[in-house]
Amino acid sequence: MQQRESTKNPKQALHVCRSSQSDLSEWRIGVKTAGPKSVDLKSAEKYKKEKQQSASDQADNSTQDHLEQALTYFERGKIKDCIPLKKNEALQKHLATVESVALQRGLSPEGLDVLLNVALSGRLADTVNGRILKCLIPASLIAESSVVSAVSWLCVGKCSGSTQLLFLRWLIAMFDFIDHKEKLHALYGIFFCSLQDEKQCPYVCHLLYLLTRRENGESIQSGMQPHLQALLSLYKLLCPELVSITLPAKMKTYFRNSASLWKAAINAIRRRNQGTSPTSQQLNLGTAHLQSRKRKWNTQLILPACNAETNNPIKSEEVNHIDILSHSESFPVEQLHTFSQLLQNIHHLEFPSQMGSVLRNSLLLHYMNCVKDESIYLRLYYWMGQTLQEECTWSKIDNEQYEEEFKDFLDIIYKTECFLQKGFSSCEEFLYKSLPFWDGFCCRSQILRLVSWIPLSNFSEIKPLLCEPLAQLFFTSSLYFKCSVLESLKELLQNWLSWHVMQLDVEADPKISPLNSTLSGLVNSVADLIHFVGWISTVALRLENNATFLLYFILDFYETVCDVYLKYNLPLLVMPPPGVFYPALLSVDSVSLNQLCYIMYRYRTNLVAAKENEQIKKTILQFKFSSQTYQEYNQYIMAMVGCLWTSSAFQKDIHPQGIRLDPEVLKKTRVQEVRNSFNIVHHPALMGYAILFLQQAWPEDKTLNFNLIKGRRWNWYLEYLYMQGFQGLKLFIESSINRVSQVSQTKLGNDQDS
Amino acid sequence: MKYWDQLSEAYNRPLKGSLDKPLEKIIFIHLATSLPLPAERDHIRPRIDLIVFMINIQSKYSFKNVEASLSHMDAKFFLGKVCFLITGAGRVNHCSVEMNAVRKLGNLHCSPVIFCELDSEGIRLATAQRLLRILQICAGHVPGVSALFFSSLMKSSIDE
Numbered sequence: 075m076q077q078r079e080s081t082k083n084p085k086q087a088l089h090v091c092r093s094s095q096s097d098l099s100e101w102r103i104g105v106k107t108a109g110p111k112s113v114d115l116k117s118a119e120k121y122k123k124e125k126q127q128s129a130s131d132q133a134d135n136s137t138q139d140h141l142e143q144a145l146t147y148f149e150r151g152k153i154k155d156c157i158p159l160k161k162n163e164a165l166q167k168h169l170a171t172v173e174s175v176a177l178q179r180g181l182s183p184e185g186l187d188v189l190l191n192v193a194l195s196g197r198l199a200d201t202v203n204g205r206i207l208k209c210l211i212p213a214s215l216i217a218e219s220s221v222v223s224a225v226s227w228l229c230v231g232k233c234s235g236s237t238q239l240l241f242l243r244w245l246i247a248m249f250d251f252i253d254h255k256e257k258l259h260a261l262y263g264i265f266f267c268s269l270q271d272e273k274q275c276p277y278v279c280h281l282l283y284l285l286t287r288r289e290n291g292e293s294i295q296s297g298m299q300p301h302l303q304a305l306l307s308l309y310k311l312l313c314p315e316l317v318s319i320t321l322p323a324k325m326k327t328y329f330r331n332s333a334s335l336w337k338a339a340i341n342a343i344r345r346r347n348q349g350t351s352p353t354s355q356q357l358n359l360g361t362a363h364l365q366s367r368k369r370k371w372n373t374q375l376i377l378p379a380c381n382a383e384t385n386n387p388i389k390s391e392e393v394n395h396i397d398i399l400s401h402s403e404s405f406p407v408e409q410l411h412t413f414s415q416l417l418q419n420i421h422h423l424e425f426p427s428q429m430g431s432v433l434r435n436s437l438l439l440h441y442m443n444c445v446k447d448e449s450i451y452l453r454l455y456y457w458m459g460q461t462l463q464e465e466c467t468w469s470k471i472d473n474e475q476y477e478e479e480f481k482d483f484l485d486i487i488y489k490t491e492c493f494l495q496k497g498f499s500s501c502e503e504f505l506y507k508s509l510p511f512w513d514g515f516c517c518r519s520q521i522l523r524l525v526s527w528i529p530l531s532n533f534s535e536i537k538p539l540l541c542e543p544l545a546q547l548f549f550t551s552s553l554y555f556k557c558s559v560l561e562s563l564k565e566l567l568q569n570w571l572s573w574h575v576m577q578l579d580v581e582a583d584p585k586i587s588p589l590n591s592t593l594s595g596l597v598n599s600v601a602d603l604i605h606f607v608g609w610i611s612t613v614a615l616r617l618e619n620n621a622t623f624l625l626y627f628i629l630d631f632y633e634t635v636c637d638v639y640l641k642y643n644l645p646l647l648v649m650p651p652p653g654v655f656y657p658a659l660l661s662v663d664s665v666s667l668n669q670l671c672y673i674m675y676r677y678r679t680n681l682v683a684a685k686e687n688e689q690i691k692k693t694i695l696q697f698k699f700s701s702q703t704y705q706e707y708n709q710y711i712m713a714m715v716g717c718l719w720t721s722s723a724f725q726k727d728i729h730p731q732g733i734r735l736d737p738e739v740l741k742k743t744r745v746q747e748v749r750n751s752f753n754i755v756h757h758p759a760l761m762g763y764a765i766l767f768l769q770q771a772w773p774e775d776k777t778l779n780f781n782l783i784k785g786r787r788w789n790w791y792l793e794y795l796y797m798q799g800f801q802g803l804k805l806f807i808e809s810s811i812n813r814v815s816q817v818s819q820t821k822l823g824n825d826q827d828s
Numbered sequence: 829m830k831y832w833d834q835l836s837e838a839y840n841r842p843l844k845g846s847l848d849k850p851l852e853k854i855i856f857i858h859l860a861t862s863l864p865l866p867a868e869r870d871h872i873r874p875r876i877d878l879i880v881f882m883i884n885i886q887s888k889y890s891f892k893n894v895e896a897s898l899s900h901m902d903a904k905f906f907l908g909k910v911c912f913l914i915t916g917a918g919r920v921n922h923c924s925v926e927m928n929a930v931r932k933l934g935n936l937h938c939s940p941v942i943f944c945e946l947d948s949e950g951i952r953l954a955t956a957q958r959l960l961r962i963l964q965i966c967a968g969h970v971p972g973v974s975a976l977f978f979s980s981l982m983k984s985s986i987d988e
Contacts, residue, residue: 469920470918470919470920471919472918511943513950513958514954515951515954516950549982550958550962551961552957552961616970616973617965619970619971
């Protein structure tokens, strides 16, 4: 037990020095976590805690002794074969000690080694083996050698099937805690052989899934259980020539959750270790970084410290062509610190076995982006899906206290998606599952941002999963929620369109296309999304009484829509519904009116370009804007010009849902000069500017006679408006209103006739 | 029902600030463990704008109780003045009523189903505000939007 003694002593020494220096170190922590204001309070509190800690340390020492005894008992092998637990008091006592210590503080690598050996040697009864395995919670790491010797026990076949199963589950749950994995990889074949055991198969598959690297691309013949599918899909990605079976494209949950038995205990110990003190000797998984904050995600998202082969570090200068061609040697990812290192070693990088760690490593993200290897996504897929589901704060209400950590995690995923310009399918599935239960409040911005990265797929499939729960929330939530939803749907649209543009550039083979179909599929999906947003926008304007703030977000969405043809090269133009167009046209806010003018100008530019293309090519184009689009545009433009320019809004509007009114009805309103009331002088959004203009042009005239703005002054007034920043209005008037002949100002743009 | 007080408190809180037009009228919340309501006070009972059926998904009795109560309702309420508030869905392992059964109940009665975790203050508050918005519409305080129109918006198309 000398080994264990030696690990214990420095720890005690450290305790002493820590308590004498605590003021200084706590001050530093206080600054980091809470800012300078609360330093005093915090450090005082910490000091108190520390005192309590040292008292409990003494108690710890005695339990440590008990543990030593128990471990010696197990190790020396004084136990006769398969004694039942009831008749052996010593065994009972030691087992209880081990269990309590393990659950409280976790076990050291040496302790784990001893207990693993006992549990798998078959010397004890099955129930005892089970109890031991269930309490094998590592305090820091698990030595690879213990795992290897444990696997060798499996091969001897001394322990029962159920113990073997439990061990496999334990191995999967603790996979990330194992310090090295090279020797474990060497055992790949042994695990592979045990695939034949029906009961073990699901767990072995999961284990192989975690272990598999490119060189393991062997093929197996089997039925199609989900766990085998998972493994096969990984093989197929790595060595497509060896796996001839076609696998379903959509993935489901492949593996049973093996970690459930140990998860609570692991988390408890993790928190305990992080909570006691940052200088604690006990290692957390991957906290080789000194700056680790007290967050659960750090432990899962930081690169595991040791993973790849470290025996023969490759010096970058010595890289020759043979190295590059052979994949046998890989550069350890934990040594990757700079971009130039990445460039030099890009041919022999191997991802860490803990794929989640990639999310926080920008260099590896670069690598991920450039290798375009689908297996990476597959490896991330399972981990991410499970983590999202397990940590979701509203689907599992017990997680509520960890909301900040969950937010942080969602943020990281979003950033990664932005970096890779690609949505994760596990994230998409998580949204579909959890949106119906969402209150629309917790983690709002994170969730809505993730919505914007939902991969492009058939809209009729997305609709019941995404749109319906989202619409229900949308209609019952606040104005700000409505605006955020519109914003994220705009980003979703932009992401889909950018994806389309990228496909055009790459001219990639159609296999990769998520719709697995033609341009028409894409056009339909995008059109459906735009129609959906049009519908909820119309309703939202009603519900919120045409709030200007909301209108801004809606028009912002249409700024993307109106340019789809020219900017994103997609043959599609969808006009805004009248429920959006008229509130914007008659808005009291000048920003909305200006925005609408700009949008209508872009619609015109796009339509004109489409018309020209049609005429030039003469060939039968697969996609043409329907005459309905042109008609709708013309109706809107008539209404707009009638309103703003020719003062004939109530006569000229021919849109069925427009503002055309009978002269009889207008007369009854007894409003004077009804005709003028929405032109650029009298429009409620612009009247303020007209007043300022009058005041500047005729300072002595206090009557505010709007009729003075006429003829030449009308042009001056226009110039004045342009100077006030109405660029949208300027573009609109210059393009859509033919002002060459001042007499027939009513004549519209060229495409009026088309 | 221990959370009702907090829920109704949250109900009244947003009236002061977050809604741009405060409802001039006070909201009365009438609690009942089941329907029908006793007949003797019928004449002094104020108009009912919205009925919220609370179902604890962890109890079969709760679900059956609501199902039984629904048969006592006047059909006109189902034109947009009913909603189902499902509690306890955050602990999947404790659920004794199937999620599908709840959704079916909502579809059958043309009424929206809302999920809420009473144990969480944030969710409680957010849900209370959502209910308040629904109430605002049901009571006719949003011009141009009727309860019936609104319930058609909230209807899911999955059953179609």
